[in-house]
Amino acid sequence: MCVCPGLASGLEITSTAQTSIETASGQSVKLDCKFTLAPEDSGPLDIEWSLLSSDNQKEDKVVILYSGDRAYEDYYDPLKGRVHFNSADPKTGDASINLTGLKSTDSGTYQCKVKKAPGIRSRKMLLIVMVKPSKPRCYAEGPTQEGKNVVLRCISNEGTKPLQYSWEKTSDSKLLPSSAVMDPVGGTINVRNASASTSGTYRCTATNRVGSEECILYLNVTPPPNTAGIIAGAIITVLLILIIIAIILFCCCRARNKKKYEKEICNEIREDVPPPKSRVSTARSFTVGSQRSSLGSMSPSNLHEYALKPQYDKIPSSEEFERPPSHAPLPPPTAARMAGPNLSRMGGIPVMIPAQNRDGSIV
Structure with a gap:
């Protein structure tokens, strides 16, 4: 206590x-300041609460005031509505005040005058508004595998x-x-060189002077992975992908x-094959057959006359058949043909010889 x-x-x-x-944020606190008067103290009663500045160059802030039998509680905006006199009539000797809904910014040195x-008397009080720990966050850092260091x-x-x-561990x-x-x-x-027995439930508690909070962590330490199997699987997967790509490229x-x-x-422009020369072969076959039949029906007496007709003994060549009609050669001159009656008198037998047109076809 400081008495001036x-x-x-x-x-x-x-x-x-x-x-x-020292108190926690969100709570209420009473700053005590009681006094006594003597008969010689006859002047008006004034009570003043102020928040002293930590910097001597700054002005102190009046928090609440009682003067002329009246309380003034709205002097300091940060504490507006949260500071009140403890007694309805401070003249009775109780100048204490109550602070509600405390915040960390309410910390400081308060003076009652x-x-x-x-x-004139005054008293100073140090108020420390502390914030209790918030709910902590628990987690494992790094790989949680056997043989590894787990943090x-x-x-x-x-x-x-x-x-x-x-x-602390709460299991096993x-x-x-x-x-x-x-x-x-x-x-x-x-935890160094963690093993399977390291697995379990852990609890962490954060504490300061005004409170505590805790969190729960479940740790599961697993066996190390099969590295060889993972590598083999990766290689097989890559090969399959390459094969599929190759098949797709081949098909494309x-x-x-x-x-x-x-x-x-x-x-592509195709050249047609010329048709077979059927007319030539037909004409040749027909002419030869006709000549044979004619020769067979002739007698020795008319062979001489038939021999005088070389035009009909010759088989026309393909060039002659293909030659235009306008250029076809005229038949060679032959001996005068004998009339039918004269031939009959001579003992000959008239034979009908097939006629041919200029292109060699039989009529």
Whole structure:
């Protein structure tokens, strides 16, 4: 308690409570300031609560005021509506105030000053509003495999420092692994060469002077993966992908070549084969047969006359048949033919010889 001397009077501050208070945010606190008056203190009563500035160059802030038998509670905007006199009539000797809904910004040194002429007395109190730890976050850092070093972390984002962290195992034997190294300030626990027995449920608690919060972590330590199997599977997968790509490219090239070949066949100009010369062969066969039949029916007497007709003994060649009619050669002159009656008198037998037109066909 700090009592500032004043003029000789009977005014005294009688509060003996602690001058430093630590409390959590969100709670309420009472700043005690009780006094007594003497008969010689006859002036008006003034009570003033102010928040002292930590910088001597800045002005102190009046928080609440009682003067002229009236309370003024709206002097300080940050505490507006959250600061009240503890007594409805401070003249009775109770100048204490109540602060509600505390925040960390409410921390500071408060001064209670009581004036009743000719007496003046004051009292200072240090208020520390602390923030309890927020709910921490628990997680495992790094691979949680057998034979590896596993790091468990616990972090609380809010809370007045210093914060303390503690770990405990809540499953199985409820004992931390023998190789575990805990850091109570950093909130970590390092488990070296983790084994299957390291698996289980862990709890981390973050604590400061005004409260604590905790989180739960389930740790599952797994066997190391089969590296050879993973590599083999990856190689097989790559080979299958390459084979599929090769098949697709082969099919595309084959389809493209087939389409190109069909297009070239459609655009190719084909030369027709000339038709067989059926008329020539027919004419030849007919002429030879006719000549044979004619020769067979002739007698020796008319062979001489038949021999005089070389035009009909000769088989026309293909060139003669193909020659235009306008250029066909005229038949050679022959001996005068004998009339039918004269031939009969001579003992000959008239024979009808098939006539031929200029192109060699039989009429």
